[in-house]
Amino acid sequence: xxxxxxxxxxxxxxxxxxxxxxxxxxxxxxxARLLDNRQYQSWLALCSEAIHYVMPARTNPLVDNSxxxxxxxxxxERELEGADSTGTPIRNETYPYLMLRVERSFxxxxxxxxxPARTRRIVGNIEILDVQDDRLSVTSAFHLHYSRxxxxxxxxxxxxxxxxxxxxxxYKILDRVIIMDVAEIVLPTLGLFL
Amino acid sequence: MSISxxxxxxxxxxxxxxxxxxxxxxxxxxxxxxxxxAWLFLAHESQIRESGDFVQxxxxxxxxxxxxxxxxxxxxxxxxxxxxxxxxxxxxHGNTTKFVCPYHNWNYDVTGKLVAIPQERHVKGRPDKSKxxxxxxxxxxxxxxxxxxxxxxxxxxxxxxxxxxxxxxDAFFARFPQGIEFYGAPQRWKINANxxxxxxxxxxxxxxxxxxxxxxxxxxxxxxxxxxxxxxVPKPGHGATFRLMPEDAPVESVAWGFEGMxxxxxxxxxxxxxxxxxxxxxxxxxxxxxxxxxxxxGVYPNLSFLWSNTAFKVSHPRGPGQVEYWSWSVVPAxxxxxxxxxxxxxxxxxxxPGGILEQEDxxxxxxxxxxxxxxxxEDRPYFYGLGLGEEQERSDMPGLVSVTAxxxxxxxxxxxxxxxxxxxxx
Numbered sequence: 001x002x003x004x005x006x007x008x009x010x011x012x013x014x015x016x017x018x019x020x021x022x023x024x025x026x027x028x029x030x031x032a033r034l035l036d037n038r039q040y041q042s043w044l045a046l047c048s049e050a051i052h053y054v055m056p057a058r059t060n061p062l063v064d065n066s067x068x069x070x071x072x073x074x075x076x077e078r079e080l081e082g083a084d085s086t087g088t089p090i091r092n093e094t095y096p097y098l099m100l101r102v103e104r105s106f107x108x109x110x111x112x113x114x115x116p117a118r119t120r121r122i123v124g125n126i127e128i129l130d131v132q133d134d135r136l137s138v139t140s141a142f143h144l145h146y147s148r149x150x151x152x153x154x155x156x157x158x159x160x161x162x163x164x165x166x167x168x169x170x171y172k173i174l175d176r177v178i179i180m181d182v183a184e185i186v187l188p189t190l191g192l193f194l
Numbered sequence: 195m196s197i198s199x200x201x202x203x204x205x206x207x208x209x210x211x212x213x214x215x216x217x218x219x220x221x222x223x224x225x226x227x228x229x230x231x232a233w234l235f236l237a238h239e240s241q242i243r244e245s246g247d248f249v250q251x252x253x254x255x256x257x258x259x260x261x262x263x264x265x266x267x268x269x270x271x272x273x274x275x276x277x278x279x280x281x282x283x284x285x286x287h288g289n290t291t292k293f294v295c296p297y298h299n300w301n302y303d304v305t306g307k308l309v310a311i312p313q314e315r316h317v318k319g320r321p322d323k324s325k326x327x328x329x330x331x332x333x334x335x336x337x338x339x340x341x342x343x344x345x346x347x348x349x350x351x352x353x354x355x356x357x358x359x360x361x362x363x364d365a366f367f368a369r370f371p372q373g374i375e376f377y378g379a380p381q382r383w384k385i386n387a388n389x390x391x392x393x394x395x396x397x398x399x400x401x402x403x404x405x406x407x408x409x410x411x412x413x414x415x416x417x418x419x420x421x422x423x424x425x426x427v428p429k430p431g432h433g434a435t436f437r438l439m440p441e442d443a444p445v446e447s448v449a450w451g452f453e454g455m456x457x458x459x460x461x462x463x464x465x466x467x468x469x470x471x472x473x474x475x476x477x478x479x480x481x482x483x484x485x486x487x488x489x490x491x492g493v494y495p496n497l498s499f500l501w502s503n504t505a506f507k508v509s510h511p512r513g514p515g516q517v518e519y520w521s522w523s524v525v526p527a528x529x530x531x532x533x534x535x536x537x538x539x540x541x542x543x544x545x546x547p548g549g550i551l552e553q554e555d556x557x558x559x560x561x562x563x564x565x566x567x568x569x570x571x572e573d574r575p576y577f578y579g580l581g582l583g584e585e586q587e588r589s590d591m592p593g594l595v596s597v598t599a600x601x602x603x604x605x606x607x608x609x610x611x612x613x614x615x616x617x618x619x620x
Binding site for chain 2: 055057060061083086089100104109185186187188190191
């Protein structure tokens with residue numbers, strides 16, 4: 001990676017102040033608490049009605065020999081088949097789909113969650129990459145412990161790439177791309193709120 | 195000593211032992227009698243259009259490379275080097291001129307022919323490379339772009355194997371001016387269940403919908419299935435379910451329904467496109483098939499077509515207790531790319547590893563495998579007798595036809611399964 005690239009990759013202290021970092025971290029901690037407490041209706045209130053919620057598929061592409069020696073040769077982006085790809089993302093949803101999922105969660109015949117899973121997520125590496133007016137680009141990493149009666153325990157790991165919208169009543173999630181770090185999907189569901 | 199298959203599936207297949215789902219010895223017989231014999235789905239030609247294009251596939255547990263040769267033909271080879279057995283291809287899909295084994299760099303071309311053994315120049319003898327290519331799948335045939343392979347060189351033609359199933363598949367394929375294509379790579383995930391339950395689920399078991407999926411599927415959608423739904427067995431082991439819509443049904447109600455949520459949210463343009471397709475359906479597929487609004491299909495042994503959410507699926511066995519499930523989005527080939535992206539949402543939102551509906555299915559399949567392993571229930575085989583003998587022939591469509599609650603599709607599948615396993619026992 002060139003020096004310029006390194007520089008542009010660092011946060012701008014004029015935009016990302018300690019107060020802003022604290023504010024954004026608190027948002028993510030609260031979001032994690034709501035999700036682990038199964039307060040999905042409260043969580044949905046953190047989503048913009050214009051939300052685009054995507055979990056790209058992750059494939060194993062051929063290595064391009066001409067990229068040999070460059071970081072781009074093994075870049076994660078090459079593996080992702082997201083919303084704009086001609087592949088099939090695992091999830092590619094808007095607000096009505098998230099609403100449907102939230103409604104489902106509070107019905108006793110949502111059998112995959114009866115009894116409900118016990119989850120605990122640790123959200124970290126919260127990095128504010130850019131601030132443009134009322135929009136913040138933020139990446140974070142998560143580990144999620146998932147446990148259901150009668151099942152094994154599972155560890156989910158991934159990255160979230162968000163665009164947060166700052167408004168009068170706090171932040172709303174406008175865009176979320178979830179990069180799952182699993183090569184073989186042996187997890188019981190990727191239909192969770194992540 | 196060897197199992198009596200007649201003790202596992204009774205003569206009319208109304209009773210099926212729990213062992214059918216969990217017994218390792220039966221699984222070995224399935225590998226020989228079913229996955230070593232039948233036509234197995236490999237890929238769709240739209241995935242390998244150009245010379246050098248390839249995708250990975252499986253035949254049972256055996257990894258296969260499906261590729262397009264420079265001669266335009268389709269090749270299917272086992273992904274295992276003739277020298278020490280390593281896979282020569284590690285990518286899911288791509289375009290290449292050669293497959294190279296990492297261990298000693300034996301080189302194969304895209305047709306599977308061995309072209310180079312780098313270390314042979316250091317020895318005096320030259321191995322006969324023509325005998326050391328990748329092991330080719332002995333039979334490869336296509337129907338309507340669907341590529342199948344079989345390990346049985348003597349197997350009947352793919353056309354005969356599919357038989358009248360083609361009539362029902364074409365009700366979808368031929369609806370579109372240029373047929374269909376597979377949109378990108380499949381979603382792939384593992385489920386701790388037996389491979390046959392996902393198959394049975396799609397083969398004809400639409401009746402679990404109102405119960406297992408009651409949290410999501412609205413009652414009016416279920417009512418439509420009960421009132422207008424038909425289940426067909428065109429040939430034992432295959433199955434098709436659909437709603438036969440009234441002749442005066444509004445075009446929208448046939449072109450998309452509840453399961454077309456992505457289309458419903460996708461805007462007027464994609465809806466106009468589908469309205470137009472449906473308006474032309476009578477011309478393309480005839481008056482009867484134009485009224486078909488598909489639900490789920492199954493092609494023996496492990497290919498499924500979820501017409502309602504436009505996905506093809508394969509249930510790859512990984513031992514008796516695990517499935518590697520593959521699921522492709524299927525779109526009309528002639529549609530503009532942005533419509534294709536909208537329509538694939540009917541698949542991804544509801545099915546696949548993150549699907550709203552699929553999570554309930556996976557849960558049921560995992561729990562059924564648990565139930566199939568429990569002790570002290572040997573005398574309580576599963577009941578497959580619903581609707582016994584109620585299926586009938588109809589003059590306007592091929593095969594045996596009945597209401598969707600009739601489990602005849604499964605009885606036919608298991609009778610074929612029983613015959614295949616008995617043949618494998620010899």
